[in-house]
Every structure is written in structure tokens, then in C-alpha cells.
Amino acid sequence: xxxxxxxQPEMSVQEAETVTLSCTYDTSENNYYLFWYKQxxxxxxxxxxxxxxYKQQNATExxxxxxxxxxxxxxxxxxxxxxxxxxxxxxxxxxxxFWGNTPLVFGKGTRxxxxx
Amino acid sequence: xxxxxxxxxxxxxxxxxxxxxxxxxxxNHNYMYWYRQDPGMGLxxxxxxxxxxxxxxxEVPNGYNVxxxxxxxxxxxxxxxxxxxxxxxxxxxxxxxxDEQYFGPGTRLTVT
Numbered sequence: 402x403x404x405x406x407x408x409q410p411e412m413s414v415q416e417a418e419t420v421t422l423s424c425t426y427d428t429s430e431n432n433y434y435l436f437w438y439k440q441x442x443x444x445x446x447x448x449x450x451x452x453x454x455y456k457q458q459n460a461t462e463x464x465x466x467x468x469x470x471x472x473x474x475x476x477x478x479x480x481x482x483x484x485x486x487x488x489x490x491x492x493x494x495x496x497x498x499f500w501g502n503t504p505l506v507f508g509k510g511t512r513x514x515x516x517x
Numbered sequence: 518x519x520x521x522x523x524x525x526x527x528x529x530x531x532x533x534x535x536x537x538x539x540x541x542x543x544x545n546h547n548y549m550y551w552y553r554q555d556p557g558m559g560l561x562x563x564x565x566x567x568x569x570x571x572x573x574x575x576e577v578p579n580g581y582n583v584x585x586x587x588x589x590x591x592x593x594x595x596x597x598x599x600x601x602x603x604x605x606x607x608x609x610x611x612x613x614x615x616d617e618q619y620f621g622p623g624t625r626l627t628v629t
Contacts, residue, residue: 405559434615446560446607446620453615492559496615504575505550505618507559 403428405495407508414483415516421468422478422511424493430454434496435469435476440510441489449491452476480513488515519543523608523621530598530628538593538624540608548611549591550618551575551583553604560607566591567614598628 404427414420426435437449452460452469459467464484468477480487493508524539542549547568552560552575562575566585580602582594591610595602605625609618 436617444605444623446609446618448617451617494559498615504565504614505560505562506576507561509557509559 403430403495403497403506405493405506405508407491407493407511409511410509411512411514413514413516414480416483416485418483419479419481420483420513422480422491422493422513424476424478424508426474426476426493426495428474428495428497430497432498434498435467436494436496436505437465437467437476437478438492438494438507439487439489440492441486446492450478483515485515485517487513489513521608521610521619521621523606523624525624526622527625528627530595530626532598532600532628534598535594535596536598538595538606538608538626540591540593540621541589542591542608542610542619543589544610544612544619545588546610546612546619547588548613548616548618549585550609550611551581551591551593552607552609553577553602554607554623555604563593563606595626600628602626603628 433454435452439447464481490510492510521542550565551563564583566572608621611618
């Protein structure tokens with residue numbers, strides 16, 4: 402079974418600084434999808450960034466970028482120029498390309514606090 | 518465009534009671550999902566559907582049932598509520614496999 406590990410339960414960063422959240426996963430699949438979701442105090446789950454495993458290029462979305470290391474099964478999220486609104490839980494998630502009974506597997510999350 | 522809506526937002530149940538959590542999406546997505554989020558944990562898949570009339574179990578289906586009679590609606594039924602079902606429940610939908618999943622605002626359920 403696939404597993405997703407987020408080794409940092411909590412992190413903090415000063416406003417305008419850069420922070421990196423780590424995520425590793427375990428799979429025997431060659432093609433799959435990886436996601437970072439953000440969950441602010443409002444509880445709403447919001448997609449931050451998505452990566453397809455067959456694409457070598459790291460995905461970027463404005464201030465958010467990933468470092469995807471397929472061989473190492475690592476998928477870290479870098480947040481540049483951190484803003485107070487980035488304060489949230491961040492979840493890394495893995496999806497197999499074919500349906501099984503766990504099409505999307507989440508890590509336990511990293512609580513990020515951005516400090517003014 | 519409402520996206521994914523869930524009702525109710527909060528609910529308290531007594532042990533043994535039953536209830537249905539409603540989920541509706543207006544994006545014409547074929548794929549719909551139900552997750553639960555326990556305190557300090559990520560989301561775990563309960564059930565999912567790849568289209569009207571087609572549903573399948575996720576990681577933690579025991580104690581729940583679903584149906585999908587229309588593209589828009591994907592209700593989750595709790596039978597004989599137990600304290601272990603105290604959680605926040607999220608419904609989500611996506612256009613296709615591997616795409617972004619759009620989440621509803623969640624339902625906080627307490628079983629006492």
C-alpha cells in the first residue's frame with residue numbers, strides 16, 4: 402500500500418522568508434500524481450500545486466514550487482516570500498494512476514505558522 | 518458557481534442514530550469522493566464514485582453507505598452511529614482521474 406510521510410508536524414517562518422515542507426512517499430508505481438493541499442483555519446481544502454510523475458519539470462504556481470525527486474520518492478514544497486495568509490495545515494497527497502480502494506492517500510500534515 | 522456544497526455544517530448524533538450527509542456539485546464532474554478527517558490526521562477515503570450508478574469502497578468504509586443516482590449528488594449514509602465516527606467529513610469532486618479535487622466546506626459530526 403502507498404504511504405505518504407510528512408516528517409515535520411509543525412513549522413514556523415518569518416513573513417517574507419522562504420520555507421520548505423518535506424514529503425516522502427512509498428510506491429512501486431512508475432506513473433502517479435502528487436499534490437500539495439492547504440487547509441487554513443476555515444477548514445476548506447485548497448489545492449496548492451500538482452505534479453505528474455512522468456513530467457521531469459518541477460511544478461510551480463506563483464510563490465509555490467516543488468522539488469520532485471522521483472528516485473528518492475521525495476516531493477517537497479517551497480513557499481517563497483511567505484505571507485500571513487499562508488498560515489495553514491499543508492497536506493501532501495499521492496494518487497495512483499489506476500483506481501484501487503485508495504485513489505488519494507494523504508500524509509498527516511504540517512502545520513505552518515507565518516510570523517509577522 | 519457554487520462548486521461543492523455540503524449539508525449540514527455541524528451535527529450531533531446520539532449513539533445508534535442514523536443520518537445522511539448531503540453533497541452536491543454543480544461542475545458536472547464524474548468523480549466524487551467522501552473523506553473523513555480525524556483530529557491531527559490527514560484525510561482518509563471512505564467511498565468514491567466514478568459516475569452515476571457506480572460506487573466503490575475506499576480505505577475506511579465500515580459503518581457507511583453511499584449511493585449515486587445522479588451526477589450532481591453523492592449522499593453519505595451513517596447507520597447506527599458510533600463514537601468512532603466522530604470526525605469532520607469532506608465531500609470532493611474532480612473532472613477526471615488525477616485532476617484537482619474540489620472540496621466542500623466539511624461537516625463536523627459528533628457522536629455522543
